[in-house]
Amino acid sequence: xxxxxxxxxxxxxxxxxxxxxxxxxxxxxxxxxxxxxxxxxxxxxxxxxxxxxxxxxxxxxxxxxxxxxxxxxxxxxxxxxxxxxxxxxxxxxxxxxxxxxxxxxxxxxxxxxxxxxxxxxxxxxxxxxxxxxxxxxxxxxxxxxxxxxxxxxxxxxxxxxxxxxxxxxxxxxxxxxxxxxxxxxxxxxxxxxxxxxxxxxxxxxxxxxxxxxxxxxxxxxxxxxxxxxxxxxxxxxxxxxxxxxxxxxxxxxxxxxxxxxxxxxxxxxxxxxxxxxxxxxxxxxxxxxxxxxxxxxxxxxxxxxxxxxxxxxxxxxxxxxxxxxxxxxxxxxxxxxxxxxxxxxxxxxxxxxxxxxxxxxxxxxxxxxxxxxxx
Amino acid sequence: xxxxxxxxxxxxxxxxxxxxxxxxxxxxxxxxxxxxxxxxxxxxxxxxxxxxxxxxxxxxxxxxxxxxxxxxxxxxxxxxxxxxxxxxxxxxxxxxxxxxxxxxxxxxxxxxxxxxxxxx
Numbered sequence: 001x002x003x004x005x006x007x008x009x010x011x012x013x014x015x016x017x018x019x020x021x022x023x024x025x026x027x028x029x030x031x032x033x034x035x036x037x038x039x040x041x042x043x044x045x046x047x048x049x050x051x052x053x054x055x056x057x058x059x060x061x062x063x064x065x066x067x068x069x070x071x072x073x074x075x076x077x078x079x080x081x082x083x084x085x086x087x088x089x090x091x092x093x094x095x096x097x098x099x100x101x102x103x104x105x106x107x108x109x110x111x112x113x114x115x116x117x118x119x120x121x122x123x124x125x126x127x128x129x130x131x132x133x134x135x136x137x138x139x140x141x142x143x144x145x146x147x148x149x150x151x152x153x154x155x156x157x158x159x160x161x162x163x164x165x166x167x168x169x170x171x172x173x174x175x176x177x178x179x180x181x182x183x184x185x186x187x188x189x190x191x192x193x194x195x196x197x198x199x200x201x202x203x204x205x206x207x208x209x210x211x212x213x214x215x216x217x218x219x220x221x222x223x224x225x226x227x228x229x230x231x232x233x234x235x236x237x238x239x240x241x242x243x244x245x246x247x248x249x250x251x252x253x254x255x256x257x258x259x260x261x262x263x264x265x266x267x268x269x270x271x272x273x274x275x276x277x278x279x280x281x282x283x284x285x286x287x288x289x290x291x292x293x294x295x296x297x298x299x300x301x302x303x304x305x306x307x308x309x310x311x312x313x314x315x316x317x318x319x320x321x322x323x324x325x326x327x328x329x330x331x332x333x334x335x336x337x338x339x340x341x342x343x344x345x346x347x348x349x350x351x352x353x354x355x356x357x358x359x360x361x362x363x364x365x366x367x368x369x370x371x372x373x374x375x
Numbered sequence: 376x377x378x379x380x381x382x383x384x385x386x387x388x389x390x391x392x393x394x395x396x397x398x399x400x401x402x403x404x405x406x407x408x409x410x411x412x413x414x415x416x417x418x419x420x421x422x423x424x425x426x427x428x429x430x431x432x433x434x435x436x437x438x439x440x441x442x443x444x445x446x447x448x449x450x451x452x453x454x455x456x457x458x459x460x461x462x463x464x465x466x467x468x469x470x471x472x473x474x475x476x477x478x479x480x481x482x483x484x485x486x487x488x489x490x491x492x493x494x495x
Contacts, residue, residue, distance in 0.1 A: 044435050103465055150488045151377055153464040161466070 385482030
C-alpha cells in the first residue's frame with residue numbers, strides 16, 4: 001500500500017522536478033531524499049491527505065538546498081579559475097600547513113601529508129603502516145571533511161603562530177621518517193619507503209622555508225641517520241647497535257650532506273632540538289671508529305638537549321655520554337632510574353629503551369622490534 | 376561569516392566568592408574584548424548540571440516522553456556554558472577559545488562549527 005503510493009506519486013514528482021530544474025541527477029537525488037523522509041514520517045504518523053503534494057514539497061526543498069549550495073560553490077570556483085595567473089608561486093607550503101594542522105589527529109596528519117603532499121595512494125600508505133587501505137581511506141576522508149566543515153584555513157600561518165605550527169610540521173615529517181626507520185625493515189613490499197619519504201619531505205621543507213634553521217636541522221638529522229641504513233640490520237634482519245655497525249657501508253655522501261646542512265643551520269644561531277640531535281648524530285658519523293668518538297662535545301649537546309627537552313630518552317642517552325666521559329660509576333646512579341642493569345651501561349640500553357617507547361607509542365609491533373626487545 | 380560554538384566544559388565545585396569573582400571578571404574581560412572585535416554572536420552560562428533534566432522520546436516521534444534527572448552524560452567535566460563566535464576560520468575560533476577563562480582554569484573548550492554557515 002505505502003510502497004505503491006510512493007512509487008506512483010514518486011514518478012509524478014520526479015517528472016515535475018525534472019521540468020523545473022532541467023537536471024535529472026538533481027531531481028533523482030531530491031526525490032530519493034523525499035522518499036526516505038516520507039517512509040520515516042508516514043509509517044509513524046500515517047499517510048497524509050495529499051501524499052503527492054507532501055512529496056513534491058519536500059523534494060522541491062531538497063533540490064533548492066542543493067542548488068543553493070552548488071550555485072555558491074560553483075560561482076566561487078569559477079571566479080577563482082578565471083582570475084588565476086599561472087606561475088605565481090608554490091602552494092605546497094599552504095598545503096603542508098593544512099595537512100599538519102593541530103586540529104587534526106596525528107594519524108590523520110601523517111596520512112594526509114603522505115597522500116596530498118607526497119602523492120602516495122591510500123593503498124601505499126596502508127601497506128607502509130600495516131593498516132587496511134579502508135582504514136587509511138576513512139581517516140583521510142574524515143580529515144578532509146573536517147578541513148572543509150570546520151574551515152581549517154589554507155594558508156601559511158601568521159608570524160606569531162609560525163614557530164608553533166612549524167614545530168608541528170617538522171614533527172609529522174620526522175614521525176614519517178622514524179616510522180620507516182624503526183618499524184618495518186625487512187617486511188616491506190611497497191614501492192615506497194617511509195624513511196625516503198621523510199627525507200624527501202624534509203628537502204621540500206628546506207626549499208620552501210630556506211630561512212628556517214630547524215627545517216635544515218631536521219633534514220640533517222634524517223640524512224645523518226639515513227646514512228647508516230645499510231648497516232642497521234644484519235643478515236637475519238636483526239638491528240645492529242651503532243657501536244657494532246660496519247662503518248664501511250655507511251653512506252658517506254649522505255653523512256657529508258648532513259654535516260653541510262647542519263653547518264648552514266647553526267650559522268643562524270637558533271639551535272633547536274633537531275639541530276642538536278643532528279649535531280650528535282654527525283659527531284658519531286665523523287669518528288673513524290667507535291672508540292674514537294669524541295664524547296665531551298656529545299655530552300655537552302645532551303646537556304643542552306635535556307635542559308630544554310627533558311624526556312626520558314634524552315636522559316638515558318645523556319647518562320651514556322656521561323659514562324663515556326666520566327666513567328660508569330658517575331653515570332650509573334643517574335641511569336638506574338631508567339632500569340639500566342648493574343653490568344653497566346652499554347650503547348644498547350638507550351636504543352632499546354627508545355625503541356621500546358616508540359613501539360609503545362605506535363602500537364605497531366614488527367618482527368625487528370620484537371627481536372631487538374626480546375634479546 | 377561562519378559561526379563556531381565554543382562549548383565550555385569544566386568541573387563543577389564549590390567556588391569561593393573570591394574565585395567566582397575572579398572567573399567572572401575574566402569572562403567579562405573576554406566578552407568585552409571579543410565583543411569589541413565583533414566576534415561574539417551569543418552565549419550563555421548554564422546553571423549547575425544537578426539542575427538539568429534529560430528528555431528522551433521513546434518509540435519515535437509522538438512516543439513516550441521519558442525524563443531523567445541530571446545531564447545526558449555523567450562525567451566529571453560538564454557543559455557549563457557556551458559562546459557563539461563569528462570567525463573567519465577555525466584558527467581564529469581556536470585563538471579566541473584559548474582566551475576563555477576555563478581554558479586555563481582546569482576546564483576545556485570544545486570548538487564546533489555550527490551547521491548554518493555553509494548555506495550563508
